[in-house]
Amino acid sequence: MDALIYTAMSGAERALRGQQVHANNLANIDTGGFRANMELSAAQAVNGYGYDDRHMSQLQANALSTKPGTMKSTGRDLDVAIAGGGFLTVQSANGEAYTRAGGMVLDENGTLRINGDVVLGEGGPITLPEYTNIAIGNDGTISIQAPGTTTMQVIDKLRLVKAEASELTKNTQGLLVARDGNPLATDPSVVLRPGHLEGSNVSAVEEMVSVMSLNRTFEIQMKLFSATDTMTEAGNRLISGS
Known part of the structure; x- marks a missing residue:
């Protein structure tokens, strides 16, 4: 259960931070010469004894797109x-x-x-x-x-x-x-x-599609949290014998 909680928490945080990147891009869609930020993430190991099978998602939001604007x-x-x-x-x-x-x-x-x-x-x-x-x-x-x-x-x-x-x-x-x-x-x-x-090289269509995809990802992570609660309650009942 503990490992699943790390996975769900990390995924949810990555989705929220990714939305901030795309929201900033959309806010600058009319800014002349603006280069869109790209949402990148990488796996980050959790330090400490007993955490070898747990990894966090680390967002790297400083990458940018250099495709030409209009x-x-x-x-x-x-x-x-x-x-x-x-x-x-x-x-x-x-x-x-x-x-x-x-x-x-x-x-x-x-x-x-x-x-x-x-x-x-x-x-x-x-x-x-x-x-x-x-x-x-x-x-x-x-x-x-x-x-x-x-x-x-x-x-x-x-x-x-x-x-x-x-x-x-x-x-x-x-x-x-x-x-x-x-x-x-x-x-x-x-x-x-x-x-x-x-003009800006931000594509409104691409940004909106990315935001909707991140929304679905966040919803999945929340369902994982709920599933974790359910499994934890079932485990507690088995241990207590109730």
């Missing part, structure tokens, strides 16, 4: 989307981080920001002088036309990086960071689509 044209000069793999680099409160959100804005000092975080170029934070025209190339090159001039001048280049999903996790801000804590190397193969934005 891309839409905006025509805005400071909007960029990434075609294929790759990420933009920003300076967050917790250090260097990466994102697929490409809706850049200028603050009062002319510094490029994404959702409040400073956008990094190959030379550091990108601050633009006064300009009358701006263009961002497919390779991340930022060119401007200064007032009183007729030619475009290269100012900086967006720092574009690439990494596999297994090399990335999310920080407390929801931004992507390298698992080993080291900055990713600049990758010249990353291609941008200026004037576009990429």
Whole structure:
């Protein structure tokens, strides 16, 4: 009975925590550049004498999906989307981080920001002088036309990086960071689509199916609890002779 209780309890907890992962994904279905969290679990042995046949389910919710999201044209000069793999680099409160959100804005000092975080170029934070025209190339090159001039001048280049999903996790801000804590190397193969934005890669249908599956799993674990109670009562009656 004891081993069955561990199994049911662990399964129920895994189902509840898995629902939290999918609920968070659904809450960010309209967040630009959001990468869906993936619900993963692994068996964890219970330490202690006499617990060799008992295992718990340990949820690993920091894996993420890197499949592309829906891309839409905006025509805005400071909007960029990434075609294929790759990420933009920003300076967050917790250090260097990466994102697929490409809706850049200028603050009062002319510094490029994404959702409040400073956008990094190959030379550091990108601050633009006064300009009358701006263009961002497919390779991340930022060119401007200064007032009183007729030619475009290269100012900086967006720092574009690439990494596999297994090399990335999310920080407390929801931004992507390298698992080993080291900055990713600049990758010249990353291609941008200026004037576009990429949406979240969350599929509402897939998330709802996963939630319903977890609900059924939780119900099964609760039935196991009830079965355990019934078997324990029957065992007690046999022992007591009643």
